[in-house]
Amino acid sequence: MALDNLDFTTLAWLSASLTALMTAYLGVFVVLRRITFVGVALSQLAAAGVALSGLINIPCNLGAILLMLGGVTFFAKDHKRDLPSEGLIGSAYVAAGAMAVLFIALAPHADGDMLSLLFGNVLAVNSTDIYLMAASLIFIIVINMLFFKQFMLTAFDPMMAQALGYNVKFWNWLFYFTVGLAIAVAIHSAGALLVFAMLIVPPLIGLSLSQRWNIVCLYYLISALISVGLGVALSVQYDLPTSATITAVVCLFLAATITAKKVSQT
Numbered sequence: 001m002a003l004d005n006l007d008f009t010t011l012a013w014l015s016a017s018l019t020a021l022m023t024a025y026l027g028v029f030v031v032l033r034r035i036t037f038v039g040v041a042l043s044q045l046a047a048a049g050v051a052l053s054g055l056i057n058i059p060c061n062l063g064a065i066l067l068m069l070g071g072v073t074f075f076a077k078d079h080k081r082d083l084p085s086e087g088l089i090g091s092a093y094v095a096a097g098a099m100a101v102l103f104i105a106l107a108p109h110a111d112g113d114m115l116s117l118l119f120g121n122v123l124a125v126n127s128t129d130i131y132l133m134a135a136s137l138i139f140i141i142v143i144n145m146l147f148f149k150q151f152m153l154t155a156f157d158p159m160m161a162q163a164l165g166y167n168v169k170f171w172n173w174l175f176y177f178t179v180g181l182a183i184a185v186a187i188h189s190a191g192a193l194l195v196f197a198m199l200i201v202p203p204l205i206g207l208s209l210s211q212r213w214n215i216v217c218l219y220y221l222i223s224a225l226i227s228v229g230l231g232v233a234l235s236v237q238y239d240l241p242t243s244a245t246i247t248a249v250v251c252l253f254l255a256a257t258i259t260a261k262k263v264s265q266t
Helices: 008-032 036-056 060-076 085-106 112-119 127-146 148-156 158-163 168-209 213-238 242-265
Strands: none
Touching: 008 036, 008 127, 008 148, 008 168, 008 213, 008 242, 036 060, 036 085, 036 168, 060 085, 060 168, 127 148, 127 168, 148 158, 148 168, 158 168, 168 213, 168 242, 213 242
């Protein structure tokens, strides 16, 4: 059945589910590597790219990808010898936020539609968005399956990786690129809030329940997809913002998981 024949609720569920699948797996690396703020900064850069697209009249995804590539190249470099990396990432975040506001203000048609593109509206996605997100998901899965060993070694033992002859800077760049691609493709339909929530919260749920990689992936998948389904249903039923509702549901899922774990340990 063609996607064009699906109702808007089903398309919204597909869009949010693809966002969750693209970002949550990568989020496990992001959380374990303690580079959460990079995810925030890339989300903001992608949002600024969406705003830029409205100013210079280019496709939203192209604008998001262009600024994302700049951010990925910047974050993948080793800046420790110059300035603290946390400060540089924070500066990139606030600069991207300022750019997003300025681009919207300068755009000739800066109205509610532009704000909707920037902050996301999964109820307004179309089949083209779905196909692009599905293709990006397949690309991200293939890259991570082919280079899982390289990502693991360079992420958690870079000195050993360097001793074995791995180009740590390149593998860091490629990992950041997959994270940035997932964010850039999803940002204009899901919005920065939902994208970042799915990048961080489902992996935290999985890691709070297990330390085994496969089990962590299973838990984050279950929590992410349940949150998406419940969030879309609640938003349609009660006329609530869909991305914010899904985000609230997955955060409640995390709070309930942590509380249940603490209760079981007492």
